[in-house]
Amino acid sequence: MKKGLSFIVVCMMAALLLVPCAWGKSIKIGFNIPLTGDIPKVGEESKFAAEMLKADVNGAGGLEIGGEKYMLEFVYEDNESKAESAVSAALKLIERDQVIAVVGPNSSKQAVPGGQVCDDNRTPMISPWSTNPDTTKDRPWVFRAAFLDPFQGPVAADFAMKQFNAKKAGVLYALANDYSKGLAEIFKADFEKKNGAGSVVSFESYGDKDQDFSAQLTKIISAKPDFIFLPNNYNEVALIVKQAHDLGWKGPFMGADAWGNSELMTLCGDDCKGHYFSTHYAAAGATGATKEFIDRYQAKYGYEPADVAALTWDATRVVLQGLQGMGKVTGDLKKDRKSLKDAIADIAEFDGITGKMKFDEQGDPIKCAVVVKISDKGEFVFTESVCP
């Protein structure tokens, strides 16, 4: 209830902040995020991080572009964690709301189709959290703030081989999820390259909305892998890990960046403790600007932000830096979008709170990944950092 109330308060404050924009000059940025559906917490964190950034910029009198101050106006569109809704949300933002750029969608399942829409409509888009290569591939208008699965997959494989002395792996992934499927396939290829063909002893999938994984897990466990790789969303991870324990599995799990969510521990509880996953940043033990962001977020919203909040912060700041790099805003949306795209592509190096990043010609950042352990207190503790 408290959360609901604070949400209403935030909405009202946002509405109040919009009022002065009616007089001054403003710039509209759209957010294509999952506020309902499978992963609502991801959308919520994105939105909160963006609200924080907007309050900062507008509080300082707006964003200065070529000597003129512009107030920021953010439009949040819910994509319901669905691929088809991500497409309509992107179209709404581009055509109805006339935004200059789109931040999001977060999950690759929505970012891949959403990126196509933005690229076709010549609107710059930056996905904070999507790690599937297809999101930006051959799409000059699409950028991202996260590392890619072809990088993350080997990080997970290497870490598991070192940490668990693993020679055999089991994988369970979500068939209808671009992120999960893509990462599982990349992991399998990499692990088999390093340990010989057939070293991924079990490669199982499940469908949309499934809640019982016992048959798949029985198959995986009976193949006796050294660990189970789970590139899944946090809500499914909680169920899978519990059911695997019910079936007598005592070995380790290795996860990927979709585990990193503040809701994981409330849903999963003790079952998830002691396992590892690769992600974008570690909240526990962060320093500098990252720590400042985490502390402010925690003070404002009452919980520790996950990687997606930090990545949204970075992605939105990339857009702002691009806006400043444009020189001036002409008011002709088509022209402005084009020059914004060029300005973002020209950013040589960006110092974000999730690490330094350089953009390659695809619009993908080259940045480091970290592996974190879920401690007995339920905190995500930094274990090691891997840089390309």
Added chain:
Amino acid sequence: MLESVIQNFFNALQWGSFYSLIALGYTLVYGVLTLINFAHGDIFMVGAYIAFFVSTFIIANMSGLPGWAVMTLTIPLTMILTACVGVTLERIAYRPLRRKGANRLYVVITALMCGLILENGNLALLGASRKSFPPLVDKVIYTVGSISMTNLKIAVIFSAIMVFILLQFIVTKTKIGMAMRAISYDKFAVPLMGIPIDTIIVFTFILGSSMAGLAGLLYSLSYPILDPYMGALIGWKAFIAAVVGGIGDIRGAFLGGFLLGFIEILVVAFFPSTFRDLIAFSILLIILIYKPTGLFGVAKTTKI
């Protein structure tokens, strides 16, 4: 190999139990009213949420109660409250249509709408974020060789069988059961015999919905993450199970549920898991081609 077959046998029994419990609700309402209550899957979802609120309320207000005591309080309360939801639906959605003598098609569409209202009402009221069901009973894992069972799984399977026996008894051996069968036989002659038709229909909804509530409680103990759309898919599949078993027949719903559970789990055990639904539903389709009224269905006779 044998061990994993046995393990999957138990997995399938548990999974089939949920299909069975939900399919029984479809079959009861269909048997009496020849109405497919498509909102039933969502009544199951509401049952899970009611169980969540009842149990957290009890835990919060009577701290110190052991888990089993919370359980014994939660079960009847959940069943009663879910039954109220089912009866409310009947009262405000189905009964007015029945009074007006509306075509069955419109009643089915109304049921679909009611399901969507329940789902989206939940989304609007409680928000999109997931609820985590409190673990009421300490989980005990029994291991024999490489076969693992939990006390929860045993309880689920046992409950499904008990519910089936209870319903079978009510429908075949009691007076009210006789009245239910009579209504399914001839809706228009029955009131002439002095049988209060509305009372019997309400009773049917109470039975079906309280079973959905029980299923919701057991389901959220086994899969402790609740979301507003959790009832949709399992409701559809349980409906298919009821049709394959022969909708309107209690044995049919019971066996149909377990049949679907077994097919789904065993397909994954022997084929790549990507083929699960394709093969499972192809098998059900073949069954229906040979027996269009389902395994226990006999065309044009009294059902239930």
